[in-house]
Amino acid sequence: MSEDYRLVVVGPPSVGKSALTIQLIRGEFLTEYDPTIEDSYKHPCEIDGAPVMLDILDTAGQEDYSSMKELYMKTGEGFLLVFAINKRSSLEELKPFYDQIVRVKEGMQSVPMVLVGNKSDVEDSKREVSRDEGEALARQFGCQYIETSAKTNTNVKEAFYNVVRATKSIKDTNQTGIDTSVDRSKNHEKPTVRGNATAPASSSDSSSSGCCIVM
Numbered sequence: 001m002s003e004d005y006r007l008v009v010v011g012p013p014s015v016g017k018s019a020l021t022i023q024l025i026r027g028e029f030l031t032e033y034d035p036t037i038e039d040s041y042k043h044p045c046e047i048d049g050a051p052v053m054l055d056i057l058d059t060a061g062q063e064d065y066s067s068m069k070e071l072y073m074k075t076g077e078g079f080l081l082v083f084a085i086n087k088r089s090s091l092e093e094l095k096p097f098y099d100q101i102v103r104v105k106e107g108m109q110s111v112p113m114v115l116v117g118n119k120s121d122v123e124d125s126k127r128e129v130s131r132d133e134g135e136a137l138a139r140q141f142g143c144q145y146i147e148t149s150a151k152t153n154t155n156v157k158e159a160f161y162n163v164v165r166a167t168k169s170i171k172d173t174n175q176t177g178i179d180t181s182v183d184r185s186k187n188h189e190k191p192t193v194r195g196n197a198t199a200p201a202s203s204s205d206s207s208s209s210g211c212c213i214v215m
Protein backbone atom coordinates (compact mmCIF):
# COMPACT_ATOMS: atom_id res chain seq x y z
CA MET A 1 0.00 0.00 0.00
CA SER A 2 1.30 3.45 -0.81
CA GLU A 3 1.83 6.15 1.77
CA ASP A 4 0.21 9.56 1.26
CA TYR A 5 2.05 12.87 1.49
CA ARG A 6 0.30 16.24 1.47
CA LEU A 7 2.66 18.70 -0.21
CA VAL A 8 1.98 22.41 -0.64
CA VAL A 9 3.69 24.63 -3.23
CA VAL A 10 3.86 28.22 -1.97
CA GLY A 11 5.46 31.48 -3.04
CA PRO A 12 4.85 34.85 -4.69
CA PRO A 13 3.02 35.21 -8.04
CA SER A 14 4.56 34.10 -11.32
CA VAL A 15 7.59 32.29 -9.89
CA GLY A 16 6.59 29.00 -11.54
CA LYS A 17 4.67 27.07 -8.85
CA SER A 18 2.11 25.80 -11.37
CA ALA A 19 4.74 25.19 -14.04
CA LEU A 20 6.75 23.03 -11.62
CA THR A 21 3.66 21.11 -10.54
CA ILE A 22 2.47 20.48 -14.11
CA GLN A 23 5.98 19.52 -15.21
CA LEU A 24 6.09 16.90 -12.43
CA ILE A 25 2.64 15.55 -13.12
CA ARG A 26 2.26 15.79 -16.89
CA GLY A 27 5.81 16.26 -18.13
CA GLU A 28 4.79 19.49 -19.91
CA PHE A 29 5.94 23.09 -19.60
CA LEU A 30 3.26 25.75 -19.09
CA THR A 31 4.26 28.71 -21.22
CA GLU A 32 1.16 30.81 -20.53
CA TYR A 33 0.77 32.66 -17.27
CA ASP A 34 -2.65 31.99 -15.80
CA PRO A 35 -2.76 33.03 -12.12
CA THR A 36 -3.81 30.17 -9.88
CA ILE A 37 -6.58 30.32 -7.30
CA GLU A 38 -5.92 26.82 -5.95
CA ASP A 39 -5.43 23.51 -7.71
CA SER A 40 -4.85 20.09 -6.24
CA TYR A 41 -3.41 16.99 -7.84
CA LYS A 42 -2.88 13.36 -6.94
CA HIS A 43 0.37 11.92 -8.24
CA PRO A 44 1.29 8.29 -7.65
CA CYS A 45 5.01 7.61 -7.91
CA GLU A 46 7.84 5.59 -6.45
CA ILE A 47 10.43 7.24 -4.21
CA ASP A 48 13.48 5.30 -3.03
CA GLY A 49 11.79 2.05 -3.97
CA ALA A 50 8.56 2.73 -2.08
CA PRO A 51 5.21 3.48 -3.73
CA VAL A 52 3.84 6.84 -2.59
CA MET A 53 0.83 9.01 -3.38
CA LEU A 54 1.59 12.71 -3.57
CA ASP A 55 -1.33 14.97 -2.82
CA ILE A 56 -0.06 18.28 -4.19
CA LEU A 57 -1.69 21.65 -3.58
CA ASP A 58 -0.65 24.37 -6.03
CA THR A 59 -1.48 27.64 -4.29
CA ALA A 60 -2.16 31.24 -5.31
CA GLY A 61 0.70 33.70 -5.26
CA GLN A 62 -1.71 36.59 -5.68
CA GLU A 63 -2.55 38.35 -2.43
CA ASP A 64 -6.30 38.30 -3.23
CA TYR A 65 -6.43 34.70 -2.16
CA SER A 66 -4.29 34.99 0.95
CA SER A 67 -7.23 34.08 3.20
CA MET A 68 -6.79 30.47 2.04
CA LYS A 69 -3.23 30.38 3.29
CA GLU A 70 -3.88 29.56 6.91
CA LEU A 71 -5.92 26.46 6.08
CA TYR A 72 -3.49 24.94 3.62
CA MET A 73 -0.58 25.67 5.94
CA LYS A 74 -2.39 23.80 8.70
CA THR A 75 -3.19 20.77 6.60
CA GLY A 76 0.04 20.59 4.57
CA GLU A 77 2.74 18.18 5.66
CA GLY A 78 5.63 19.31 3.47
CA PHE A 79 6.25 22.64 1.73
CA LEU A 80 8.06 23.80 -1.40
CA LEU A 81 8.90 27.50 -0.93
CA VAL A 82 9.41 28.82 -4.46
CA PHE A 83 10.99 32.03 -5.76
CA ALA A 84 12.40 32.91 -9.19
CA ILE A 85 16.18 33.40 -9.46
CA ASN A 86 15.66 36.12 -12.07
CA LYS A 87 13.45 38.21 -9.76
CA ARG A 88 15.04 39.40 -6.53
CA SER A 89 11.77 40.76 -5.15
CA SER A 90 10.32 37.24 -5.21
CA LEU A 91 12.96 36.16 -2.69
CA GLU A 92 11.94 39.00 -0.38
CA GLU A 93 8.26 38.21 -0.88
CA LEU A 94 8.85 34.59 0.08
CA LYS A 95 9.95 35.36 3.64
CA PRO A 96 6.43 36.14 4.94
CA PHE A 97 5.30 32.72 3.63
CA TYR A 98 8.00 31.06 5.73
CA ASP A 99 7.11 33.17 8.77
CA GLN A 100 3.45 32.28 8.44
CA ILE A 101 4.12 28.54 8.09
CA VAL A 102 6.22 28.66 11.25
CA ARG A 103 3.44 30.55 13.05
CA VAL A 104 0.68 28.24 11.87
CA LYS A 105 2.67 25.12 12.72
CA GLU A 106 3.60 26.40 16.15
CA GLY A 107 3.40 23.62 18.68
CA MET A 108 4.09 20.96 16.09
CA GLN A 109 7.43 19.29 16.36
CA SER A 110 8.64 19.83 12.82
CA VAL A 111 7.86 21.20 9.37
CA PRO A 112 9.60 19.66 6.35
CA MET A 113 10.39 22.16 3.61
CA VAL A 114 12.69 22.86 0.67
CA LEU A 115 13.63 26.30 -0.68
CA VAL A 116 13.31 26.25 -4.48
CA GLY A 117 15.03 28.78 -6.78
CA ASN A 118 13.13 28.28 -10.03
CA LYS A 119 13.82 29.46 -13.61
CA SER A 120 17.45 28.31 -13.46
CA ASP A 121 17.38 28.12 -17.28
CA VAL A 122 17.50 31.92 -17.64
CA GLU A 123 20.77 33.29 -18.92
CA ASP A 124 23.37 34.40 -16.38
CA SER A 125 22.92 38.09 -17.22
CA LYS A 126 19.28 37.85 -16.11
CA ARG A 127 20.01 36.12 -12.82
CA GLU A 128 19.24 38.42 -9.85
CA VAL A 129 19.76 35.96 -6.99
CA SER A 130 23.02 34.02 -6.75
CA ARG A 131 23.19 30.39 -5.68
CA ASP A 132 25.10 31.54 -2.57
CA GLU A 133 22.25 33.85 -1.59
CA GLY A 134 19.74 31.05 -2.07
CA GLU A 135 21.84 28.75 0.08
CA ALA A 136 22.21 31.44 2.75
CA LEU A 137 18.45 31.90 2.96
CA ALA A 138 17.96 28.13 3.13
CA ARG A 139 20.36 28.02 6.09
CA GLN A 140 18.27 30.72 7.75
CA PHE A 141 15.14 28.69 7.09
CA GLY A 142 16.92 25.53 8.24
CA CYS A 143 16.23 23.70 5.02
CA GLN A 144 17.73 22.52 1.74
CA TYR A 145 18.16 24.81 -1.29
CA ILE A 146 17.60 23.48 -4.79
CA GLU A 147 17.61 25.29 -8.14
CA THR A 148 15.05 24.09 -10.67
CA SER A 149 13.76 24.82 -14.12
CA ALA A 150 10.21 23.88 -14.98
CA LYS A 151 11.07 24.84 -18.55
CA THR A 152 13.94 22.39 -19.04
CA ASN A 153 12.67 19.92 -16.39
CA THR A 154 15.79 20.31 -14.28
CA ASN A 155 15.61 19.13 -10.65
CA VAL A 156 11.80 19.22 -10.68
CA LYS A 157 11.39 15.67 -9.38
CA GLU A 158 14.23 16.19 -6.92
CA ALA A 159 12.53 19.26 -5.40
CA PHE A 160 9.26 17.40 -4.78
CA TYR A 161 10.88 14.11 -3.80
CA ASN A 162 13.23 15.77 -1.31
CA VAL A 163 10.28 17.30 0.53
CA VAL A 164 8.78 13.81 0.70
CA ARG A 165 12.07 12.41 2.02
CA ALA A 166 12.20 15.11 4.67
CA THR A 167 8.57 14.44 5.61
CA LYS A 168 9.19 10.71 5.82
CA SER A 169 12.26 11.23 7.93
CA ILE A 170 10.24 13.26 10.44
CA LYS A 171 7.40 10.74 10.49
CA ASP A 172 9.90 7.94 11.14
CA THR A 173 11.57 9.95 13.88
CA ASN A 174 8.22 10.60 15.53
CA GLN A 175 7.34 6.91 15.38
CA THR A 176 10.63 5.55 16.68
CA GLY A 177 11.52 8.43 18.96
CA ILE A 178 15.02 8.27 17.46
CA ASP A 179 16.34 11.51 16.04
CA THR A 180 17.98 10.54 12.75
CA SER A 181 19.15 14.05 11.97
CA VAL A 182 22.59 14.41 10.40
CA ASP A 183 23.15 18.07 11.05
CA ARG A 184 22.22 20.64 13.62
CA SER A 185 22.94 24.09 12.33
CA LYS A 186 24.35 26.67 14.67
CA ASN A 187 22.94 29.43 12.47
CA HIS A 188 19.36 29.17 13.57
CA GLU A 189 17.55 30.53 16.53
CA LYS A 190 15.61 27.29 16.53
CA PRO A 191 17.23 23.85 16.39
CA THR A 192 17.08 22.24 12.98
CA VAL A 193 17.02 18.69 11.81
CA ARG A 194 17.76 17.62 8.28
CA GLY A 195 15.81 15.00 6.42
CA ASN A 196 16.81 11.71 4.91
CA ALA A 197 20.43 12.08 3.90
CA THR A 198 20.29 9.13 1.54
CA ALA A 199 18.33 11.00 -1.13
CA PRO A 200 20.03 10.89 -4.53
CA ALA A 201 21.02 14.31 -5.84
CA SER A 202 21.15 15.44 -9.41
CA SER A 203 24.28 17.13 -10.71
CA SER A 204 23.16 20.68 -10.06
CA ASP A 205 21.60 19.95 -6.73
CA SER A 206 23.77 21.46 -4.02
CA SER A 207 22.53 19.19 -1.27
CA SER A 208 21.23 15.69 -1.25
CA SER A 209 18.45 15.83 1.27
CA GLY A 210 15.32 17.66 2.16
CA CYS A 211 15.12 19.08 5.59
CA CYS A 212 12.87 20.68 8.04
CA ILE A 213 12.63 23.03 10.92
CA VAL A 214 12.02 21.64 14.36
CA MET A 215 10.17 23.85 16.74
Ligand SMILES: Nc1nc2c(ncn2[C@@H]2O[C@H](COP(=O)(O)OP(=O)(O)OP(=O)(O)O)[C@@H](O)[C@H]2O)c(=O)[nH]1
Pocket residue numbers: 011012013014015016017018019020030031032033034035036037059060061062118119120121122148149150151152
Ligand atom coordinates in the same frame (compact mmCIF):
# COMPACT_ATOMS: atom_id res chain seq x y z
N1 LIG B 1 12.09 30.55 -18.19
C1 LIG B 1 11.24 29.97 -17.32
N2 LIG B 1 9.97 30.39 -17.21
C2 LIG B 1 9.16 29.77 -16.31
C3 LIG B 1 9.62 28.70 -15.50
N3 LIG B 1 8.60 28.31 -14.71
C4 LIG B 1 7.55 29.08 -15.02
N4 LIG B 1 7.88 29.96 -16.00
C5 LIG B 1 6.99 30.96 -16.62
O1 LIG B 1 6.63 31.92 -15.62
C6 LIG B 1 5.25 32.30 -15.78
C7 LIG B 1 4.51 32.06 -14.48
O2 LIG B 1 4.49 30.67 -14.21
P1 LIG B 1 3.38 30.01 -13.27
O3 LIG B 1 3.77 28.61 -13.05
O4 LIG B 1 2.03 30.28 -13.78
O5 LIG B 1 3.61 30.88 -11.93
P2 LIG B 1 2.88 30.69 -10.51
O6 LIG B 1 3.93 30.80 -9.48
O7 LIG B 1 2.05 29.48 -10.52
O8 LIG B 1 1.95 32.00 -10.44
P3 LIG B 1 0.59 32.22 -9.55
O9 LIG B 1 -0.34 31.09 -9.88
O10 LIG B 1 0.04 33.54 -9.93
O11 LIG B 1 1.00 32.25 -8.12
C8 LIG B 1 4.71 31.49 -16.95
O12 LIG B 1 4.72 32.31 -18.12
C9 LIG B 1 5.69 30.34 -17.10
O13 LIG B 1 5.82 29.88 -18.44
C10 LIG B 1 10.98 28.27 -15.66
O14 LIG B 1 11.48 27.35 -15.00
N5 LIG B 1 11.74 28.95 -16.57
Ligand SMILES: [Mg+2]
Pocket residue numbers: 017018019034035036058059060061
Ligand atom coordinates in the same frame (compact mmCIF):
# COMPACT_ATOMS: atom_id res chain seq x y z
MG1 LIG C 1 0.07 29.19 -10.40
